Amino acid sequence: MSRLITVAAAQLGPIEREEGRASVVGRMTDMMRQAHARGARLVVFPEMALTTFFPRWYIEDEAELDSFYETEMPSAQTQPLFDLAKELGVGFYLGYSEMFFDETGKKRRFNTAILVNQQAEIVGKYRKVHLPGHATHEPEREWQHLEKGYFEVGDLGFPVFRTMGGVMGMCLCNDRRWPETWRVMGMQDVDIVMLGYNTPVYNSIAAESPHLRMFHNHISMQAGAYQNGTWAVGTAKAGIEGGVDMMAGSCIIAPTGEIVALATTAEDEVIVAECDLDRGRYIRDTVFNFAQHRRIETYGLITERTEAISPPE
Numbered sequence: 327m328s329r330l331i332t333v334a335a336a337q338l339g340p341i342e343r344e345e346g347r348a349s350v351v352g353r354m355t356d357m358m359r360q361a362h363a364r365g366a367r368l369v370v371f372p373e374m375a376l377t378t379f380f381p382r383w384y385i386e387d388e389a390e391l392d393s394f395y396e397t398e399m400p401s402a403q404t405q406p407l408f409d410l411a412k413e414l415g416v417g418f419y420l421g422y423s424e425m426f427f428d429e430t431g432k433k434r435r436f437n438t439a440i441l442v443n444q445q446a447e448i449v450g451k452y453r454k455v456h457l458p459g460h461a462t463h464e465p466e467r468e469w470q471h472l473e474k475g476y477f478e479v480g481d482l483g484f485p486v487f488r489t490m491g492g493v494m495g496m497c498l499c500n501d502r503r504w505p506e507t508w509r510v511m512g513m514q515d516v517d518i519v520m521l522g523y524n525t526p527v528y529n530s531i532a533a534e535s536p537h538l539r540m541f542h543n544h545i546s547m548q549a550g551a552y553q554n555g556t557w558a559v560g561t562a563k564a565g566i567e568g569g570v571d572m573m574a575g576s577c578i579i580a581p582t583g584e585i586v587a588l589a590t591t592a593e594d595e596v597i598v599a600e601c602d603l604d605r606g607r608y609i610r611d612t613v614f615n616f617a618q619h620r621r622i623e624t625y626g627l628i629t630e631r632t633e634a635i636s637p638p639e
């Protein structure tokens with residue numbers, strides 16, 4: 327019997343610096359209702375879905391920087407999303423900036439995503455591992471990309487969670503570009519990988535055409551899906567946000583690597599697809615049957631070494 331679940335990507339248009347969380351949550355609950363009305367029982371929101379993508383700015387004032395993080399989840403401002411999820415019986419992926427003080431009193435900051443089931447219980451958490459950009463202010467850039475300065479490297483690895491009838495995994499934005507992200511979850515027999523992204527249309531430091539940037543966005547997720555026989559859902563925060571054009575292109579990708587649903591705007595937009603979580607089984611049993619075909623004795627360099635080293639001249 328097929329394990330079917332109808333999934334939605336709830337793409338967000340721009341969130342400006344001054345837009346409050348209550349307003350954003352209102353947009354998200356509207357989209358959750360739309361998704362539910364179209365049969366979806368799992369909704370994937372973007373990375374950093376509650377605020378503007380603030381790493382585009384150098385923010386010196388610590389209190390201002392802190393204002394972009396969530397210190398509790400759910401909070402009074404995000405509770406309506408959980409309440410609606412429970413009312414409708416819809417699970418969701420939510421990306422947000424997480425801040426807390428650890429047992430030593432140290433302030434911790436992570437770029438985080440949670441997985442919430444159809445009873446509105448948080449059943450999974452992921453913290454972004456691949457932080458792109460730079461750690462300190464680089465004034466020569468047209469805009470900053472200070473994720474390395476505003477977040478710690480994720481400390482939870484790439485876990486998967488058996489919930490809502492399948493094995494579900496998460497990652498965040500730049501993670502999708504790294505095959506290791508997908509393979510670690512593939513090694514755990516993942517059925518669907520959910521991710522949100524905030525990706526500028528233009529590269530702030532190198533000439534790269536918008537069509538090439540979108541090509542890289544999709545090929546990263548299509549390859550990850552196919553090479554691990556998993557569904558993938560990539561949800562953008564899109565449009566001109568904080569003066570920077572952020573790419574759209576939210577999509578739902580089958581384990582075959584085919585895009586089965588694609589956003590056509592750079593605004594709040596819901597796309598939906600019925601996902602047969604067994605669709606990837608033939609791929610995992612044949613071409614990517616890891617037990618039969620992987621040769622781990624040859625892969626040592628992948629985890630023994632961080633940087634690439636050229637052979638001697």
Ligand code: ING
Pocket residue numbers: 458498499500501503523524525526
């Ligand atoms: N954003 C971008 C991403 O990986 C980026 C950063 C864009 C890196 C293009 C390399 C090329 O989609 C985030 N938030 O990771």
